[in-house]
Amino acid sequence: MQVVVQVMVLVVVGVVLIAGTLIFQLCFSSVFDKMLSNKLLLVPGSNTLESFKSPPVPIFMQFWLFNVTNSEAVLEGAVPVLQQVGPYTYEEKQQKYDLIFHDQEGSVTYLQNKTFYFREDLSEGHKENDQVTTINAVMMSLGAKLEALSSALRVPIEIWFVRFDVKPFVTKSVGELLFHGYDEPLLKQLASLTNDPIHATGKFGFFYPKNNSNDGTYTVYTGVKDMAVYQNIVRWRGKENLEFWKKDMWGGNSCNLLNGTTGNQFPRPMSKHEKLWLYTAELCRSIYAEFQKEVTHGHLTLYRYVLPAQLLSDAPENYCYCHDNFTCRASMINVSPCRKGAPVVMSTPHFYQGNPKDAQEVVGLNPQEKEHETYLDIEPTTGVTFRAAKRIQVNMVLRRYGNLPSFRNVPNLILPVLWVNESAEVPLERTAALHRTLTLPFTLVDVATGILVTLGVALIVVAIVKVIVALRGRKPNKKWKVEKDKDLSVTEKLNDRNYS
DSSP: OHHHHHHHHHHHHHHHHHHHHHHHHHHHHHHHHHHHHHHHOOOTTOHHHHHHHSOOSOEEEEEEEEEETTHHHHTTTOOOBEEEEEEEEEEEEEEEEEEEEETTTTEEEEEEEEEEEEOGGGTTTOOTTOEEEEEOHHHHHHHHHHTTSOHHHHHHHHHHHHHTTOOSEEEEEHHIIIIIOEEOHHHHHHHHHHOOHHHHTTEEOTTTTTTTBOOOOEEEEOSSSOGGGTTOEEEETTBSBOOSSOOOTTSSOGGGBOOSBOSSBOOSSOOTTSOEEEEETTTTEEEEEEEEEEEEETTEEEEEEEOOGGGGOSSGGGGGGOSOTTTOOTTEEEOGGGTTTOOEEEESGGGTTSOHHHHTTSBSOOOOHHHHOOEEEEETTTTEEEEEEEEEEEEEEEOOGGGOGGGTTOOOEEEEEEEEEEEEEOOHHHHHHHHHHHHHHHHHHHHHHHHHHHHHHHHHHHHHHHHHHHHHHHHHHHHHHHHHHHHHHHHHHHHHHHHO
């Protein structure tokens, strides 16, 4: 009876160990998933919120400018000859502030300042005072706006150009062309008409005065209500949709939708089969990326997403972004609707993925995938961007605006001004820490599962051995009794034989 109890106890404990351990292993994934989601929530006092407000990862902006080496000849109709100069590297600091949480919606509204510091040590010998000849963006913008005016009104405009010595090309330092701005007296004259405070400064730069400034309020989901939309943009500048673009080919407003995140974080877990949506203020629209391949960064395996060629292709689904027939080209988007009418065309660097004819309208472009492709490398379990390179080119429309004498002989084309690579990469030591966070719990669970399952199996085996031993212990007694009876029988026969 004692053996039976022992066997039953061993079997029950063994089965419970095996079953319980396997069930825990199956449930642990969802438990860990819930714990990870809770850790990512944007809530007051969390470490994630602090990283959200001020990203700890170094961000760099590298600029390459196109120096027009034959500007005088271009005014007579020659093909522009461009010399790419750079990189001019700036370190970018981001700081989110004035956070307002909306608990009922599960979102947070904030402003974000971006500040840029020139890093000469990372600029390969280039300096901010290097001189570059490029298009006069102020003059081009005026020409585009005044093209629709009557010829009688164009004459005083041309007189203004002469009075202020405004010419289609300018030669300025890199620092002035980018963030510092250069004096442009014509802008002060226009300020009384436009009521634009930037014009009142009398300065112009392609990124002036963006240094230490923001581009409006963002409202994003915190994940408290639903992690499936984590950090997706709810509103930008207080509005749920954009107002820049036309109806799409189906008559809807899809081109004005605010889709996706700002690009630093995405809803988890990532899927190779789903598009990755993000909003970029530079293009004034939402864009998407598609999975390309797996890449490694330290111990981590990341998903690389790239912008597909069809995103900016010359196709019917993109006609809602077309401002005019002249600039409606592959790899480009005319952003004048969100740039106060300025004839600015954003594109991929060197018109990568565009029509080769556009690159051949000037001399000096050489589109290359490795140099000019935009990509994001994302850790699929957390949805965190660990490495990224956002590459965008700024172009101006060069045209014979309204037969103004200054533009009478220039070629009609899209003229590259500069391109920028905004990049970030999480240091390898942080990838090692995340790898431990993501793998160590599962490794410990796997080891514990192995040990406990082995122990459970061992207990069951012990129980089986005990049963066998018990059975064998009974059989020898029975055999001994049979043999004893047999011996007695033989003895009796011998005795009978001896005494008969």
